[in-house]
Amino acid sequence: MMYALNFVLWALAAMAIGLLFMGISRKLTARLQRRYGPPFWQSFIDVIKAFSRKSISHNFIMDLCALMGLAGLLAAAMYVPMGGILPFPSDSPLILILYFMPIGYLGMAVSVSASGNPLASIGIGRALTLMLGYEIPFAIVVMSFISNYGTTNILSIMQAQAGGIENWHIIKMPFGFLASLLALEAMTGKKPFDVMIAPAEIASGPMVELSGKFLGLAFLQYSVAVFVETGLLTALFLGGGATVWEFVLKQFIVYMVLTLFSEIYARYRVEQAVRFLWIYAGGLAVIQLALNMYMK
Amino acid sequence: MGDFITVSRQEIVDNKWERVLNFFRQRSLWMLYYCTGCGAVELPPTMTSRFDMERFGIGPMATPRQADILLITGYVSAKTLKRIVRSYEQMPDPKYVVGFGSCPVNGGIYWDSYATINYLDKYIPVDLSLTGCMPRPQAVLDGLLTLIQMIDKGEAVGHKKYQLNYEWYKKNQREVLERTAPVLDTGGLK
Ligand code: SF4
Numbered sequence: 001m002m003y004a005l006n007f008v009l010w011a012l013a014a015m016a017i018g019l020l021f022m023g024i025s026r027k028l029t030a031r032l033q034r035r036y037g038p039p040f041w042q043s044f045i046d047v048i049k050a051f052s053r054k055s056i057s058h059n060f061i062m063d064l065c066a067l068m069g070l071a072g073l074l075a076a077a078m079y080v081p082m083g084g085i086l087p088f089p090s091d092s093p094l095i096l097i098l099y100f101m102p103i104g105y106l107g108m109a110v111s112v113s114a115s116g117n118p119l120a121s122i123g124i125g126r127a128l129t130l131m132l133g134y135e136i137p138f139a140i141v142v143m144s145f146i147s148n149y150g151t152t153n154i155l156s157i158m159q160a161q162a163g164g165i166e167n168w169h170i171i172k173m174p175f176g177f178l179a180s181l182l183a184l185e186a187m188t189g190k191k192p193f194d195v196m197i198a199p200a201e202i203a204s205g206p207m208v209e210l211s212g213k214f215l216g217l218a219f220l221q222y223s224v225a226v227f228v229e230t231g232l233l234t235a236l237f238l239g240g241g242a243t244v245w246e247f248v249l250k251q252f253i254v255y256m257v258l259t260l261f262s263e264i265y266a267r268y269r270v271e272q273a274v275r276f277l278w279i280y281a282g283g284l285a286v287i288q289l290a291l292n293m294y295m296k
Numbered sequence: 297m298g299d300f301i302t303v304s305r306q307e308i309v310d311n312k313w314e315r316v317l318n319f320f321r322q323r324s325l326w327m328l329y330y331c332t333g334c335g336a337v338e339l340p341p342t343m344t345s346r347f348d349m350e351r352f353g354i355g356p357m358a359t360p361r362q363a364d365i366l367l368i369t370g371y372v373s374a375k376t377l378k379r380i381v382r383s384y385e386q387m388p389d390p391k392y393v394v395g396f397g398s399c400p401v402n403g404g405i406y407w408d409s410y411a412t413i414n415y416l417d418k419y420i421p422v423d424l425s426l427t428g429c430m431p432r433p434q435a436v437l438d439g440l441l442t443l444i445q446m447i448d449k450g451e452a453v454g455h456k457k458y459q460l461n462y463e464w465y466k467k468n469q470r471e472v473l474e475r476t477a478p479v480l481d482t483g484g485l486k
Contacts, residue, residue, distance in 0.1 A: 026350075030348070030350060030351075033344070033345050034345050035344070035345050035348040035350065035351070036348055036351040037348070037350060037351060038350050038351055038352075038353055039353075042323075042324065042353055045320050045323045045324045045353060046324045046353075048320045049317075049320045049321050049323075049324040049364075052317040052320060052321065053364075053388050053389065053390065054388040054389045054390075055388055056361065056388055203358040203359050204357075204358040204359065204362070207358075207359075207362065208358065208359050208361065209359075209361055210361060210362065211361040211362065211387075211388040212388045215361075215362055
């Protein structure tokens, strides 16, 4: 019973944190462009408004898989240790998170393909191709953790970094950090890798047919994805956090760095993006893996 | 063909729940531009650093499904009217239409043209018109702020008018769209 309540609270917290980050990053973007920008709670307003509108559903698959997309990412969020706290006792296995996240993405992919819009299918094709690009470097980084510790439990990895900045993996495994930062930029769909959204080319791709509540669900899904992805980087490389606040602050910094990168780059085509990710992010990840295996 | 039915403001304002939702709707407006006439060039300055409409929560959106506002810039030719009606009907409720420039209001300098329509309000319900040939970004922002106030007070009810008077609007649309049928013999090809 307690756990059920914890799940709900955890899910709400994940969405709220993600939406807050999205709002602040819009504000930051605006300030960089010397605009005043929307208030930082704009994303919350957008989501409530989206849920308040009529929505057009094309078939049952579209409804079901939109929910599945959110559910998959929320399941992944349950294993992200916010400052050592988890909604229910577990070791927060990294492999499980990496398996749950694609359920979220694939749920969304099936949902929008079911709408039958060709632009949505193009967007999904691009998103899944890009997924091939960033999953492989990230998987290699995870392997270098396995070769170091023989475990993928995030809690043990966080404990190994306890006791000061010099123990953080960002210092000990800098190549791995860079590789996963690049992968994260692609995971969050930020600018050099925003080829699947591309409003000017394919009319915002996967979102093209989403109206009202579906768009609200897509926003919530993105916010949970932001929470999970920045949470992973924080826990793996930035020492996690002793308290919830410390953890969220580090997540925030990671997301703002991603936003800053996003502001100075133009968009890659999809095959350029995949090539870049495989060569540079993949290369850095392999160097890290080799170093870790050599030094052990 | 019955009379034109208007929506009274009281019906909207008395619904407390609608009022709460309107509070959020007015602060987050996504806009779809239908820029076939003049005037599209006034929108980039309105969006970007100079006038920055995002500070009011107004942003561009790519498709009718996602958009709240349909902004129609400039003259509407008889052929584009068909696309405008289609886009409008694809948008989910509540939706608002803004006519931009003098031409959608009363024809403007294209008043006696054979190819354009004169009163956009006869074909789809226009909530707000920005006059001027063409309106500057200040006027656009001013108009959008007026629209925000109208939504707040529950006065922007164009989409309800369209539902109640569907037949009336359809009849007007048909009259124009008949003129756009191909005149040359296509030899059976469509
Ligand atoms: S109002 Fe003026 S600027 Fe606008 S479409 Fe008509 S002629 Fe062009």
